[in-house]
Structures are given as C-alpha cells and as structure tokens.
Amino acid sequence: MSHLAVVPGHRLRFSTLKNGIDGITQRMLTLTLRNLERDGLLVRHYFPEVPPRVEYELTEMGAGMLPALEGFTSWIRNNWPSIANCRRAYDEARQ
Structure with a gap:
C-alpha cells in the first residue's frame, strides 16, 4: 500500500503495484486488493x-490508516535482517 500513499488521489495500475512487491503472485495481489476494496480502504x-x-x-479511510502503519513499517525495516537470519536458521534446522 505504500506505493498508493505517495500522493492523495494518486492512482496506480495493477502491474505497477505487482512490480513494486517482490515475490507476490498475481493471484495473491488480486485477492489482497479485493479484500482491501471490500474493507473500504481502496x-x-x-x-x-x-x-x-x-x-x-x-x-x-485507507489514507487515514497510513500514520498508524508508519511505526510498524519502520520496525520491520529495522528488523528485517534479523527476521531473515531467523528464517534461515529455522529452515536449516528443519532440513
């Protein structure tokens, strides 16, 4: 959703959203967008x-939730290397 937060009233095409989210499948993005639309967020x-x-x-309403997500997004950005290391260690222990 951060791509949509660039400017109020800013619109993005499906392909632009998909290209901005590494690893997401077309089906998962479609389902996510439908749910966000259903919830009234986009x-x-x-x-x-x-x-x-x-x-x-x-x-x-969707734009109104962005300030609340800012802290969480910052936390993820700061902790992503640790999360990736934990995932790697977990996966290696399971093999």
Whole structure:
C-alpha cells in the first residue's frame, strides 16, 4: 500500500503495484486488493478500453490508516535482517 500513499488521489495500475512487491503472485495481489476494496480502504477504477485498464486508489479511510502503519513499517525495516537470519536458521534446522 505504500506505493498508493505517495500522493492523495494518486492512482496506480495493477502491474505497477505487482512490480513494486517482490515475490507476490498475481493471484495473491488480486485477492489482497479485493479484500482491501471490500474493507473500504481502496477504490478500484475500471476503464473499458482495449486492452482494459484498472487503477487503484486509497480511500480517505485507507489514507487515514497510513500514520498508524508508519511505526510498524519502520520496525520491520529495522528488523528485517534479523527476521531473515531467523528464517534461515529455522529452515536449516528443519532440513
């Protein structure tokens, strides 16, 4: 969602979102976006062109949750190397 947080009213295409999230599958991103839309956190804009174009935009409520997520995002960024090391050690112990 951080890609959508760049500017209020900013819209992004599906492919831009997918390219910005390493390792996510098209199916998982589709399911996640549908759930966020269902929860009222983003709006899907469909354009009946050839080929069809779809863009996503944060709602006011979606944008309102960004300050609350800022601390958690910072914590993840700071602790990601430790998380990766723990995962690696866990996986090696399981082999």
